[in-house]
Amino acid sequence: AALNGGLRSQVSAALKEGRVAPTELCQRCLALIKSTKFLNAYITVAEETALKQAEESEERYKRGQPLGILDGIPIAVKDNFNTAGIETTCASNMLKGYISPYNATVVQKLLDQGAVLLGKTNLDEFAMGSGSTDGVFGPVRNPWSYSKQYKEKNVPKSYPEDEESNWVITGGSSGGSAAAVSSFTCFAALGSDTGGSTRNPAAHCGVVGLKPTYGLISRHGLIPLVNSMDVPGILTRCVDDAAVLLGSLAGHDPKDSTTTQDGFEPFELPDLTDVSKLSIGIPKEYHAPGLSSEILALWSKAADLFKNAGAKVVEVSLPHTPYSIVCYHVLCTAEVASNMARFDGLEYGHRSDMKDSTESMYAATRREGFNDVVRGRILSGNYFLLKQNYEKYFVKAQKVRRLIANDFVKVFRSGVDILLTPTTLSDAAPYTEFIQEDNRTRSAQDDILTQAANMAGLPAINVPTALSERGLPVGLQFIGRSFQEKQLLTVAKWFEKQVQFPVIQLEEVERHDSDVFQHQKSASFS
């Protein structure tokens, strides 16, 4: 029963008191991963090393010397983080078989605190996408597709075919991580967030997804997409857990010179009771074209919730919001063109058999290794960086970026503490529908509510809010001031408590932990 609760309040206590052993936790998670294989959330499951780590953790607990709250906790890591001795593929043919010689800083930090690394999760190839559908290992399925809540609202016309094709996407690109946390196969997972890649799947999978301030958490070992926007993301089942993970990961890293040079103190979240001193901003441009009426209503209801509790709720304007996707498109493809240049087949990864010349070997390797999406972005990026286009596109986009970042500065300076917005335009789409549009179109549509926070480097978090008419999760997003994660998470935690988002009812999980659902909250927000 404790396993459904928070890390700090329940699981850690259970481990310390010996009510559950780390090896037991690990085995349960591994078994659940096996029985939820159809979700395709994991690319690699590191069973042997995980069990070994769990055993070592158990020894520490027996001696009464656990390393901290994360000691013995099973976690999963998105497959674009380097993990020593474990294959790191970025869901691409380019890195199939690549065994990292080192751990990303964030992975090392988790291991140093005794966390148990269960495996690497699935994603869109090189984190390019918003569905987790474009990786070479296939798409990730949203666990909610198999939930009682979704099945009740979607009785298939012809069984079992419709049920098979009815499944919905996780969102992306950190879909594997979101699905892993959502289906209880791990207690927390690392994702990455460049345009919304942690918050988007968090919203669709009904989990908490935190994008920290740019510079707070080290990117060393995170295979880069856009160096000026990438951040490691944190996915958990509750806001308190996100704070625990943040506490163990944040801070200066000598191996990443873009990390904070100020100190960082891990914090516990207070239980906010009085919101009367809070000022919540509602940016009107986030009422974007295509926003479902359902989510609009939920957003409005949330604003009222704050108002009725005594907070000041004001409409604000971030006028350059509509241009953030275009701006991102240029800056992202430009940085991608540069970052993908390292994949030439010489030092690591796939290598073509072509031997005629170095250049033709590079070209063939890249033709064989990258999918259409990646190649498309590289070519576009190179176009925008051509001498004749540099000022017109790349520098222009950098100027627009400043305007977007300034919009936020102005709003926060006017007294607003936190912004409240939707995270996605609608609930998760069925896979068959999602793939009708190409990756770039989809990303452009889906990133619209999340992208600007990456542009400005601000912290943002998705909090699962309610179930949609179709029985699928819908989340809302809070955006905070730079490096003010404590305030952001405190407000998010208060909101989480008000909405009481329901626990997913998954047959597979129920079979494993019959007492997990004893504590299911009956009141729900919608």
Place this chain on the structure above:
Amino acid sequence: QKVSVEVLEHLEHLALVDFRDAEGVERLQKAIQFADQLHEVNTDGVEPMDSVLEDRWCLYLREDDVTEGNCTKELLENAREKVEEYFVAPPGNIPLPKLEERETFLQGS
């Protein structure tokens, strides 16, 4: 305004990635069209932004001290072709064949 074959060829050469088919070229055309929306924004007097951290702290250079290394063996493990402590590449200084001689979709244009 369509992108010329010369520019397309130039891009393939710079990126060492090919367009593969008409769809690939179309994708670039659409990407450019999309990016053109940027010109609707007035950026007079606005400085380009390199980093969101520009006001807080600068990227710094660390001291030129050797703090790690000696991992030749680990680094060579992931390379497919190597000899002793060298990565082995096919002959260099041979430019990619010209458009006419190369197997590329653009030949048909």
